[in-house]
Amino acid sequence: xxxxxxxxxxxxxxxxxxxxxxxxxxxxxxxxxxxxxxxxxxxxxxxxxxxxxxxxxxxxxxxxxxxxxxxxxxxxxxxxxxxxxxxxxxxxxxxxxxxxxxxxxxxxxxxxxxxxxxxxxxxxxxxxxxxxxxxxxxxxxxxxxxxxxxxxxxxxxxxxxxxxxxxxxxxxxxxxxxxxxxxxxxxxxxxxxxxxxxxxxxxxxxxxxxxxxxxxxxxxxxxxxxxxxxxxxxxxxxxxxxxxxxxxxxxxxxxxxxxxxxxxxxxxxxxxxxxxxxxxxxxxxxxxxxxxxxxxxxxxxxxxxxxxxxxxxxxxxxxxxxxxxxxxxxxxxxxxxxxxxxxxxxxxxxxxxxxxxxxxxxxxxxxxxxxxxxxxxxxxxxxxxxxxxxxxxxxxxxxxxxxxxxxxxxxxxxxxxxxxxxxxxxxxxxxxxxxxxxxxxxxxxxxxxxxxxxxxxxxxxxxxxxxxxxx
Ligand code: ADP
Numbered sequence: 462x463x464x465x466x467x468x469x470x471x472x473x474x475x476x477x478x479x480x481x482x483x484x485x486x487x488x489x490x491x492x493x494x495x496x497x498x499x500x501x502x503x504x505x506x507x508x509x510x511x512x513x514x515x516x517x518x519x520x521x522x523x524x525x526x527x528x529x530x531x532x533x534x535x536x537x538x539x540x541x542x543x544x545x546x547x548x549x550x551x552x553x554x555x556x557x558x559x560x561x562x563x564x565x566x567x568x569x570x571x572x573x574x575x576x577x578x579x580x581x582x583x584x585x586x587x588x589x590x591x592x593x594x595x596x597x598x599x600x601x602x603x604x605x606x607x608x609x610x611x612x613x614x615x616x617x618x619x620x621x622x623x624x625x626x627x628x629x630x631x632x633x634x635x636x637x638x639x640x641x642x643x644x645x646x647x648x649x650x651x652x653x654x655x656x657x658x659x660x661x662x663x664x665x666x667x668x669x670x671x672x673x674x675x676x677x678x679x680x681x682x683x684x685x686x687x688x689x690x691x692x693x694x695x696x697x698x699x700x701x702x703x704x705x706x707x708x709x710x711x712x713x714x715x716x717x718x719x720x721x722x723x724x725x726x727x728x729x730x731x732x733x734x735x736x737x738x739x740x741x742x743x744x745x746x747x748x749x750x751x752x753x754x755x756x757x758x759x760x761x762x763x764x765x766x767x768x769x770x771x772x773x774x775x776x777x778x779x780x781x782x783x784x785x786x787x788x789x790x791x792x793x794x795x796x797x798x799x800x801x802x803x804x805x806x807x808x809x810x811x812x813x814x815x816x817x818x819x820x821x822x823x824x825x826x827x828x829x830x831x832x833x834x835x836x837x838x839x840x841x842x843x844x845x846x847x848x849x850x851x852x853x854x855x856x857x858x859x860x861x862x863x864x865x866x867x868x869x870x871x872x873x874x875x876x877x878x879x880x881x882x883x884x885x886x887x888x889x890x891x892x893x894x895x896x897x898x899x900x901x902x903x904x905x906x907x908x909x910x911x912x913x914x915x916x917x918x919x920x921x922x923x924x925x926x927x928x929x930x931x932x
Contacts, residue, residue, distance in 0.1 A: 492680040499677065503670045510659055517652045524645035527582065530573040531638035534589075537567035538631055545600055545623075549607060564597065574637075585637050589630050596626035704871050704886075712754055712885050716747035723747075757887040760818075761870070764894040771812040771898050778809050778816060778848060778919075782839050785820045795834030796854075798824070806843045809921060815895045822888040823852040823915045829882055830913070831856025847901075847918050855912035864905050868893045892917070 544563040548556040571593070575586035599622035606615035723740040726732070732740070763769040779802040786798045820839070827837045835855035842849045857878050859867060866872050871886035873879065892915075896903040899919050907913035 489681065489684045492677045492684070496674065496677045496681065499670055499673045503667065506663075506666055506670075510655075510663060514652075514655055514659065517648065517655055521645070521648040521652045523577070524641065524648040527574065527578050528638070528641045528645040530570055530577060531634065531641050534567065534570035534574060534634050535631075535638055537563065537570045538627075538634060541567050542627065549604065552604065552608070567593065582637070585633060589633055592626050592630045592633070596623060596630060599623035599626055701871055708871055708873070708885055709754075709758075712883070713751065715883070716750045716754075719747040720744050720751075754885060757885060757891060761887055761891050761894060764891070764898065769898075771815055771895075773810055774813065776809050776811045776813040776816055777807065778841055778850065779803070779806055781813060781817050782820055782841060782850065785817060785824055786839055789824055789828065793828045796828045796831060797836045799836060799838045801838060801840040803841045803843045803848075806841050806848055809848055809919065811899055811919065812895075815898075819892050819895050819917060820850070820852075822892050823850075823917070826888055827852050827854035827856065827913070827915075829884070830854065830879070832878070832882065835912070843921070846921050848921055850917040850919075852915045853912065854914075858909040858911050858913050859905060859907040860909050861907075864907060867905065868903070 541560070541563040544556070544560040548560045568590070571586045571589055575583045578586070599618055603615050603618045603623055606612075606618060723744045727737060727740050760769070782802060783800060786800060789796075790798055824837065824839065831837070831854045833856075837855075838851075838853040840851045840853070842851075857876075859874065863872075863874055867874065868889045869886075870890045872889075873884055873886040893903050896917055896919070901917060901919035903915065903917045905913055905915050
């Protein structure tokens, strides 16, 4: 036998724990922080890359311009050297002017080094200029010695003063120019390396960064979606709760009012025995209705929470259908109930009480929702691995968009026609729960205004196994 509910068990309202949990706030916070961190890292990487490139460009330009100044100084020193020799050979005013120009050119180049160079360049420029001054002074005295015709003195000045000064100046500039050339080359190499790094490594870094951003964004999106879904379900739950309260209070109040009214009449009025019997019958009917309501609620709750187990015994579905139909025939004269039972159907394994409940609920609905009367047909059919029960009526039917919804708890369709019909919205959810526990399916097809067909499909796996072993 299936578990029966006990009287102590509470009636269950729609519960908040039916709402799925939204994504953990910790995950959401971590994803947001991760997102911000990745954006900051990418921004820092871009700024750092741009800054590094910019400083290296500035350094390379400076090194290159200094290298060019040293080059100019070397050219100028050579020009001054040859101008001195030319002037010594031909001390004409034109040569003098040329020598002056060469000297000015050298001074300009040294000044440029002093202005644009570093501290060491400036010191070097100052040193070179003082040596240059000595060289110019020696050259002047050399020219004077030649002019007064003293070749020995001229020779001495050239060898002891002018040439060493010139050589010192030249070797200082040459050495510094070499250092500058090396520095300019290294600055250029560094710049090229940075450019290569930006060209090759930055796309990889950005691809990883964007990948991370996308992943984190997806996590956030999912958590927002989960949150939205949670709120939607909470809203739905709250709506269901109000519906539940209104349905339950209405459904409970109607029989209770009857019981109260009839019992007061029995208490206060002088009734005959037949009248007493009639009122007692009414009270009994209302009390039964209340009991059924409570039982349905408890049953559904126990099924949904997995606290109810089904019996697994051989059941004769045809017999269940025939017996249930016979019971209904007594009270539903306007609804001729026709049976079309598959005689080859036997050996189904299940819970006979619960299957009776399925047939009862479907048949009761077929009659209830055909208020103008009309035939109801119950049909069983065996296929290879399944058995299908169909309950067909010719009543008010169900709009296509509600065919799924009617299987939800407390989902009563509010139309002018259904308003007068009593119900709790628990019959079909109970049917669906039982069928699902039997690993079967239930669905409805209908045409509004022309009737409905409810299909229950149950698996015949165990029956088939039994059948074959019996054979
Ligand atoms: P109840 O009948 O107690 O309201 P059910 O869960 O049995 O609850 O049915 C849910 C709703 O589905 C009903 O309120 C009704 O609107 C609709 N319904 C069920 N069966 C039929 C049917 N055979 N014909 C038309 N409507 C139906």
